[in-house]
Amino acid sequence: MDNQGFRVVLTGQLMEGFAREPVLASLSRLFQTSAAKIADVFEGGEHPIRDVLGKHEALALQKRIERLGAKARVETAASDVANDALILPVDDTPPDAGLMHCPACGHKQLVSKRCDECGVVFADYNRQHRAGPVVAETQSANPFPHTARPVKTAPQKPRDIHAAASDGWRDDWLEEDSVPTEQYHVNLFMGMRSADLSETCEKMMLGRRTRMMLSWVPGAFLSPFLWAMYRKMWAWGTVIFAVEILLPVVLITLGAKEGMSDKLVYAGLALLLINRLFWPAVLKNLYCRHARRTIRYMHRLAPTYASDIDIATRGGTSRTSAFVGLVLGIVVSLLSWSVMDTLYANVIKPTPEFTTPATLPSDPPPLLPNGGATQPPIDLQATAPNNENRWVATRNRLRLLGQSINAWFADRGAGVDPQSFDMAGLAAAMSLDAESMRDGWGREVSYLPEGQGYVLRSAGPDGEFGTADDVEYRRILQR
Incomplete structure (x- = not known):
């Protein structure tokens, strides 16, 4: 029974109290694969791990996965699994290669900010336990050199039994001030000369939620569609184009035709004015949501965080996109006008006010008895x-x-x-x-x-x- 193989199966569910994105990042580090592949596991139900382990190793792996925030179970390795299943990273290097030792409990794990076993934050632990002794006050700091001052020494700390195992581990990059924040990535995404946008976005950020705040964008008053294209908001640019340009052109074109109501022209002009007031008031909020969602998506595709250059390239501004949007708006407006003219001529034909003419006598009034061309006097009242x-x-x-x-x-x-x-x-x-x-x-x-x-x-x-x-x-x- 002890020689029987076991396999760990990811159930595709999260442990209570864990968020999706941190769990994806932790599992991608554990299996040394992309977060996108881990995300497919949570969308496709149960997903077995290909490695066949002993009983104790399988239970230990299950416990570690659950500490990272994902539910898992252990089953006997009765059959093979698909070739694209997750596998534990294995190579010819020693088992400890690429792993770090927790300075507090000695637990081995992939490089991270926090110990998976005891939960200690490495940066805080190193600052507290690796600080040198308090140096005695220098002679120059003493205003009375002839007066002796006692030397202050740091209290003795208990010996760290894991110090020898932690000497070769570099953790200088784990300092808190070097960990990128979401606002740092948002600033990179929005680019230079976007301080007003990033500051407003920071006020809208409430945890993972982006609250609604109205804030005016002067540059979008001329054309919200061109502003969205300039900021690389392709999806919102399409929506704004349909509401700001296409629909008013259709209404104004139809209203100018004979037999159609003039109110259509007024509706098109009113819609143009509403677009100039509505979109500049909400575009900052939409841009903030767009930036945060794009950055989260890029993080999910990276083992830890997306690189700064990738975030800055994905965001920023594009004059080429604005120029293409301007040309596209002109072409589609002219095309829409022509299409509406054709539809009006072939489909929406005006109907006459009277379909049946009144029945009238066809003969002209009788002439005078003498055959002259002058008609008799007409009684206007009759x-x-x-x-x-x-x-x-x-x-x-x-x-x-x-x-x-x-x-x-x-x-x-x-x-x-x-x-x-x-x-x-x-x-x-x-x-x-x-x-x-x-x-x-x-x-x-x-x-x-x-x-x-x-x-x-x-x-x-x-x-x-x-x-x-x-x-x-x-x-x-x-x-």
Whole structure:
């Protein structure tokens, strides 16, 4: 039974009271591998260690792993494990190579700040137990040289039984002032000339949590998107681009089209103003969160801490990114404008105000019995409601006729010049019936080219063009 092999299995769970990141760092030092591989263990459930150990060695390894903060159990080595399983570091060097001895209890372990066995902090222990004796006061410090002063000596300390084992161990790098702090790494990440950002971030840091604090960023008022690109915040830059640039352009483009509500334009302009006020107020907090999460991620991929040069390179600023963001914003804005124009022309067609024209008599008013061209006197009181209905019908017919002409010109493209047509030419080209070209009084509508568009005109109740009662429909063609 004593010759039976045992294997230690990591359960993928943390011991109570331990945080994830310190445990990952400790296990990466124990197995001499990256923290990323250790992180996969905690995400994939149980993970056996490949080494087959004796009973006592397996129990000792289990105890050590649990002291580092990870739950483990011991089982018999009944079968082989996968090739990518964790293994204890083994080489041809002596067993003690690369290990340190605790100056307090003699426990052997990988280099660390604290003893895994007794918990003593090495830097504090060395300062207390390796300090030299108190030197006697010098003669120059005595204002009365002729007066003898007693020499003060340090009290005798008990002999350190582990001193011989600890003589060859260098621990000068473990002094507390040399251990990098999170704020030190945040300052490296944010780069030079970012003191205001790092100081504000320090106020927001509350343990592992970053509390919300509003703080104004003047440089982001012109364009929060370009500020985020300059600070290498790619994910947030994408979100800000969609809200700050893309959505206002779409709203303003749609609001400028005929048949769409003008409120869309006002909504787009209001959204531009809101972006200029909202994002500068929260970007410092978002940048602080971005910096802390990126630094933690880099630490998890390193055995202990990510190097200073890697942190400074990952953070900092990038003028190239800001320039690329500016060009991208201009291109996408123009492309969005063109896409919305195409969708409007093919999908969102404006609907006429009246779908069915009013039923009106098609015959002109009767002439005088003598056949003259002069009509009998009109009773204005009796014909006022009738004229009003014909006026509305005329405007409706002009609008329907104008929509048909617009669609015909749009289908033919820029090769058809609206200046080369008159009403008769359009009627022949479009196969229009005579009724669709008459106004509410039964008279033919005229077509007059005007600039980049045209004018449809009805002579009105008096039947004469150029008078005050003419009805007109103007349209500019978008070619």
